[in-house]
Amino acid sequence: MQSLKELKADQLFGEHNCNCGAKHQTKTKIVLSENALVKLPEIISQILPMGNILYVTAEDLEKKSKETERILFKTHILNIHKLPANVRPSILDATKILENAEECKLVVGMGSGKVCDVAKYLGFIKNVPVVLIISAPSSLNYLTDVSKFYNSGLVKYYVSKVPDVLIADLSLMLNCPKNKIAGGFGKVMGCLVSLIDYKAAAVLQDTYLCENILELIKDSVEKVFDVREKLSGVSLYSLEILTESVLKISLVKQLCGKNIYGAQNDAADILELVTKEKRQSGELVFLIFLKILKLYGMFLNSELTPLLMPPDYVKRVRMLQDLRCNLIENLNTVQYVKQDRELNIHKLNEYKNELIKEVSLAQSKGEASLAGFKRIYSDKGYSIQNYLTSSDFKTAVFLSPVIAKGFTLLSFMTELGYIEKIF
Numbered sequence: 001m002q003s004l005k006e007l008k009a010d011q012l013f014g015e016h017n018c019n020c021g022a023k024h025q026t027k028t029k030i031v032l033s034e035n036a037l038v039k040l041p042e043i044i045s046q047i048l049p050m051g052n053i054l055y056v057t058a059e060d061l062e063k064k065s066k067e068t069e070r071i072l073f074k075t076h077i078l079n080i081h082k083l084p085a086n087v088r089p090s091i092l093d094a095t096k097i098l099e100n101a102e103e104c105k106l107v108v109g110m111g112s113g114k115v116c117d118v119a120k121y122l123g124f125i126k127n128v129p130v131v132l133i134i135s136a137p138s139s140l141n142y143l144t145d146v147s148k149f150y151n152s153g154l155v156k157y158y159v160s161k162v163p164d165v166l167i168a169d170l171s172l173m174l175n176c177p178k179n180k181i182a183g184g185f186g187k188v189m190g191c192l193v194s195l196i197d198y199k200a201a202a203v204l205q206d207t208y209l210c211e212n213i214l215e216l217i218k219d220s221v222e223k224v225f226d227v228r229e230k231l232s233g234v235s236l237y238s239l240e241i242l243t244e245s246v247l248k249i250s251l252v253k254q255l256c257g258k259n260i261y262g263a264q265n266d267a268a269d270i271l272e273l274v275t276k277e278k279r280q281s282g283e284l285v286f287l288i289f290l291k292i293l294k295l296y297g298m299f300l301n302s303e304l305t306p307l308l309m310p311p312d313y314v315k316r317v318r319m320l321q322d323l324r325c326n327l328i329e330n331l332n333t334v335q336y337v338k339q340d341r342e343l344n345i346h347k348l349n350e351y352k353n354e355l356i357k358e359v360s361l362a363q364s365k366g367e368a369s370l371a372g373f374k375r376i377y378s379d380k381g382y383s384i385q386n387y388l389t390s391s392d393f394k395t396a397v398f399l400s401p402v403i404a405k406g407f408t409l410l411s412f413m414t415e416l417g418y419i420e421k422i423f
């Protein structure tokens with residue numbers, strides 16, 4: 001059997017018997033090619049031969065969405081909803097769309113992250129199939145079963161459904177806005193932090209992620225890293241590499257039930273809301289991940305004790321006692337409970353050294369991709385150094401553990417009081 005990382009995004013459909021012992025499964029059919037849109041009529045006729053379609057798109061996609069609209073209109077009755085440009089949809093905005101859509105037996109979303117999140121959510125509420133036609137390789141959330149909405153100033157994630165079909169038409173995406181390319185690039189590179197967060201979680205929380213899936217993520221990041229210089233003058237080749245990687249990383253949630261979240265995504269969600277200037281979250285992810293890596297480096301290279309303290313207080317006390325650490329009085333409210341599992345300090349040390357190595361590797365990759373990122377934006381004259389002030393960063397670092405969706409080294413450092421200490 002081919003390993004997961006060797007399969008293309010459109011080959012990952014169905015079941016995969018993995019040598020980790022698990023059966024990894026994906027439910028979305030992916031069509032990724034030039035002119036993939038020509039397959040739309042056939043795809044639609046298989047899912048819903050006739051009837052009403054709820055078609056969700058965005059106002060700023062006028063030209064691109066017209067072509068899809070024209071194809072669908074030939075055979076179906078369309079209930080069209082265009083999300084306003086530059087508005088972050090709330091759950092109420094999404095629910096309103098349903099008001100006159102009882103007849104619709106299929107949701108088609110044509111757009112990028114925002115539109116696709118709405119379409120997946122509507123499909124979930126109505127319990128009907130969802131077809132996505134993506135307009136840019138800019139979101140790692142296209143193939144997950146969660147949707148992001150904004151409610152009273154807060155980012156919230158809601159259960160939605162994975163799309164039944166996703167069409168990535170390279171010809172259609174070729175002229176997508178540069179900030180969308182930068183966004184996808186930033187999010188993929190940001191996974192360098194996710195990978196470290198996973199590794200840390202494996203040690204400190206006894207969690208597990210299949211090696212083959214980790215390889216798939218690493219390989220996808222690597223491929224995008226290799227084309228970083230070509231992404232500024234987007235060619236079909238570099239666009240295809242970026243799209244493949246974005247979709248494969250997005251499939252991780254389906255493959256193993258775990259999201260590829262890391263501290264960079266949590267922090268970017270916060271920054272999106274606190275910074276006044278309007279920026280794509282991909283840019284924020286990019287700008288913040290380099291800084292987070294620096295923090296991780298500082299933390300891991302600091303005294304040994306904090307790293308060896310697992311989040312579980314009982315384990316922590318036990319470890320501190322084993323280390324004869326004088327910090328023990330800070331934890332005197334916690335009762336020592338004898339545990340069966342023997343501590344393996346040697347092993348933890350090994351992990352720590354491994355983590356330090358990975359962080360420094362990720363840091364050098366991050367620095368190198370900064371050049372590629374700047375090039376994508378050069379025509380707009382942006383100076384990305386001015387994008388993220390240290391107070392923006394501080395706010396994000398302090399607040400992101402509050403919304404953290406999974407274990408991150410950053411939330412662990414916050415819990416230990418380490419973040420307080422260094423700021």
Ligand SMILES: [Zn+2]
Pocket residue numbers: 018019020021022024210211212213
């Ligand atoms: Zn596996």
